Amino acid sequence: MRVIPIAADSGACDEGTGEVPKLDLPLARREFLKGSGILMGTIAIGSPLAALAPSPVWAVELKVLTKAEGDALMKMGRTLYPHKRLADAVYALLAKDLDAKAAGDAATATLLRDGIAALNSAAGGNFARANDKKRLEIVKAIEGQPFFATVRGQCVTSLYDNDMAYATFGYPGSAWEKGGYITRGFQDLKWLPAPPLEASPKPWFG
Amino acid sequence: MAKFDMGDDSVVVIIGSGAGGGTLANELCQKGIKVVVLEAGGVQSSASFINDEWKSFVQLAWLDPRTTSGSWRVAKDFSGLPAWICKTVGGTTTHWAGASLRLQEHEFKVKTTYGDIPGANLMDWPVTLKELEPWYAKAEDKMGVTRTNGIPGLPGNNNFKVMYSGATKLGYKDVHTGNMAINSQPRDGRGRCMQLGFCFQGCKSGAKWSTLYTEIPKAEATGNLDLRPQSHVTRIEHNEAGKVTGVVYFDKDGKEQRQKARVVCVAGNSIETPRLLLLSASNLFKDGLANSSGQVGRNYMRHMTGSVYAAFKNPVHMYRGTTMAGIIRDEAHHDTKRGFAGGYEMETLSLGIPFMAAFLNPGGWGEDFSWWMDRYTNLAGMWLVGEDMPRETNRVTLNTNVKDKWGSPVPNVHFDDHDNDIAMRNHAFKQGERVYQAAGAIRTFRTPPYPSTHNLGTCRMGASAKDSVCNAYGQTHDIPNLFISDGSQFTTGGAENPTLTIVTLAIRQADHIARQMSARAL
Numbered sequence: 001m002r003v004i005p006i007a008a009d010s011g012a013c014d015e016g017t018g019e020v021p022k023l024d025l026p027l028a029r030r031e032f033l034k035g036s037g038i039l040m041g042t043i044a045i046g047s048p049l050a051a052l053a054p055s056p057v058w059a060v061e062l063k064v065l066t067k068a069e070g071d072a073l074m075k076m077g078r079t080l081y082p083h084k085r086l087a088d089a090v091y092a093l094l095a096k097d098l099d100a101k102a103a104g105d106a107a108t109a110t111l112l113r114d115g116i117a118a119l120n121s122a123a124g125g126n127f128a129r130a131n132d133k134k135r136l137e138i139v140k141a142i143e144g145q146p147f148f149a150t151v152r153g154q155c156v157t158s159l160y161d162n163d164m165a166y167a168t169f170g171y172p173g174s175a176w177e178k179g180g181y182i183t184r185g186f187q188d189l190k191w192l193p194a195p196p197l198e199a200s201p202k203p204w205f206g
Numbered sequence: 207m208a209k210f211d212m213g214d215d216s217v218v219v220i221i222g223s224g225a226g227g228g229t230l231a232n233e234l235c236q237k238g239i240k241v242v243v244l245e246a247g248g249v250q251s252s253a254s255f256i257n258d259e260w261k262s263f264v265q266l267a268w269l270d271p272r273t274t275s276g277s278w279r280v281a282k283d284f285s286g287l288p289a290w291i292c293k294t295v296g297g298t299t300t301h302w303a304g305a306s307l308r309l310q311e312h313e314f315k316v317k318t319t320y321g322d323i324p325g326a327n328l329m330d331w332p333v334t335l336k337e338l339e340p341w342y343a344k345a346e347d348k349m350g351v352t353r354t355n356g357i358p359g360l361p362g363n364n365n366f367k368v369m370y371s372g373a374t375k376l377g378y379k380d381v382h383t384g385n386m387a388i389n390s391q392p393r394d395g396r397g398r399c400m401q402l403g404f405c406f407q408g409c410k411s412g413a414k415w416s417t418l419y420t421e422i423p424k425a426e427a428t429g430n431l432d433l434r435p436q437s438h439v440t441r442i443e444h445n446e447a448g449k450v451t452g453v454v455y456f457d458k459d460g461k462e463q464r465q466k467a468r469v470v471c472v473a474g475n476s477i478e479t480p481r482l483l484l485l486s487a488s489n490l491f492k493d494g495l496a497n498s499s500g501q502v503g504r505n506y507m508r509h510m511t512g513s514v515y516a517a518f519k520n521p522v523h524m525y526r527g528t529t530m531a532g533i534i535r536d537e538a539h540h541d542t543k544r545g546f547a548g549g550y551e552m553e554t555l556s557l558g559i560p561f562m563a564a565f566l567n568p569g570g571w572g573e574d575f576s577w578w579m580d581r582y583t584n585l586a587g588m589w590l591v592g593e594d595m596p597r598e599t600n601r602v603t604l605n606t607n608v609k610d611k612w613g614s615p616v617p618n619v620h621f622d623d624h625d626n627d628i629a630m631r632n633h634a635f636k637q638g639e640r641v642y643q644a645a646g647a648i649r650t651f652r653t654p655p656y657p658s659t660h661n662l663g664t665c666r667m668g669a670s671a672k673d674s675v676c677n678a679y680g681q682t683h684d685i686p687n688l689f690i691s692d693g694s695q696f697t698t699g700g701a702e703n704p705t706l707t708i709v710t711l712a713i714r715q716a717d718h719i720a721r722q723m724s725a726r727a728l
Contacts, residue, residue, distance in 0.1 A: 080571045083580060136572075152571055160563035160579070161260055170583040171525065171559040174257035176410045180400030181363070186527035189364040191520045192371040192645065199370060199382040200362030200532070204391040204398050 037062035039070045039095060041088045049087055049164055058089040060096045063103040065112065070095040071128040072116045073151065079135045081155055085168050094158040098151065108150070115147030210242055210432045215466035217242045218719065219453055220473060221439050221482065224297020225708040226692035227473030228417025233716030235430035239723065242465055244437040244455055247294035252419065255408030259560045262407035266300055268293040271616045272477065273605050278621040279654045283568035288619040290657040291475050295435050296418025298475065298659070299705070300408045303530035304386040304415065305553060306351040307702035308342050311335040312540055313593065316698045319540060320547040325624055326595035327505055331697040332669045332678040338710055345710040349387035349415040350394055359383045360390045360399060363527030365554045368518070368586040372645030373534045380535035384553070387415035388528060394420065401527035403556070437463075440612050442470055442486040442495055442688070450495070450688045456612055469719060469728055473691035476506065476661035480602045480694060481617040483665070496665070496682035501675050503603055505596035505666050506619065507699040508658035510627045513555060514638030515566065515587045516647035517578065522586045524556035530589070537637060538701045546629040549701045550592025552638060557587070565656055578651060586642060590634035591660070593701045595624035602664050660704050665694035679718040680711060687728050691715060
């Protein structure tokens, strides 16, 4: 699959929220989309990502899974790790990463397809369209099974180890190129009194 | 850098280049002794370190296959990763947080102090704090430990402010920004801490002491060091007289090499060190080298650990600045009124978003897990680290069912928490939560142990060859020219982060080896 990462010019870091102005939004050019499934969406206006991305449209191409299967995995990700603020584009990364594993390993492909089929069956047809409560029930019922473990395990890196998640949760990532935090708020907390100097001496500035 | 011949049997071979091996190498080289360091990992530098948790983990961590067993939670959560230690020049001194505390006097004589504790293989160290004090002083000077040698403490970050506020409200007195081997001001050719917040990922500013850019280049400058990275030792060889004669290793091209040696020092951390002695079993030493006591691989300790994270109404941004930014020492003493023997330290800790997802509650999911991640900027965190009980049954063995890429059986790490460890952890969790509640936490969370960073005790030192592997200098009882030069030597664990003591023992061991070599006793 092709993913064209978007790297916006890095501007000043927002000290208040710690957001990072750098994104790896998976934007695939339509003319190259040849996979069996294509996940697409737009970033909500007002999301911390919207102001940073060159385009509000994102797309992810799947190699072996269908769009419906990709949608089910995205919804399962949202059921396992529900974050109102986290864009669908991030949950699409989960589908993308699982699809890549399935493309490289037939046993994983079968595990995922069968697992998704079971989700749909438990939902009476379409897991992705079931309501939150129903989806939670269905996922809870398969906790600990290999399909559950594969998807949940993948969530840990797919959902939380990317620039969109960093921006959403307010984690700025790499600090070295910005000179660390010695002059950028490492002790700016004001809602508690500062410790005395014998416990916490002043920083050295030569 | 020197290049010594494979057949040169006058060299000291050191296996490993971390706190023990790297320090020992420099100390010996400074005394004019020829040293070959064989390091399994490659060379990184402050320039190549990465401010990215997973990328750095792949760059630095020891990821060769290992297996686990026992009832400890790590075996369930991280079955193939019992320890979070490094395979790189500089070893785990690239990853360590920098906390440099001396062990307490009673921690060198726990058998005498604690008495018999069922299920614990307690023993007094064959050395006292008093004997080690001058060596500790040398180590603190070498490493530039704050609050020693006139070096100011580090400035505390937001995470420390929260800890300090809660701790002092609770009545704790011994609370400060710690004794850290991180420059609070320029020293020894290295700059001061830039408060990067990536101490665990290799210090890109070089403010944190690591053998990679202190001991090793100093040793190289003497012309007495031959450092060979990407050299994985698989066997230590010996002669008919029972003296070690050299080591077999695979070089960076995967070619088998044989380096002769006058003395061999093993500093591969407490999993690989006993594994190598066990892998070197022969007709003469059927149970492995230096194992007449049967204690090689036993008494594996990993410190009682756990973490408490707390959410606040207001932002903390704990990721800004030194990872281990401050300490509470009030629970470090021994007082059985708390329901356990030994003590523990409380030290701030922070994780980035990627590692928070992996370690906050391994296996966890759902609304509750998301609640914590959603409040990332408003979290504070601390690590709890205390003395755990040595047990003969907690041990590193060879798992002959699984082989590494060199065809050697992988180490299996078996661990069961002792009741004392569990009682201490519960006490520490409760006190950690109380600290944060006193600072105004809206919720607190008990995070289970991470993979072990403090691996200790698997070749313990002791007074008698009957029940220990090496003497007070790390010299094995069975083979006089074979030394243990890392945390494997620890008779018991103490409550403190072990690196300072490992460095202290290495400086003292170098002195002992040099004296024995000039006396021709080696």
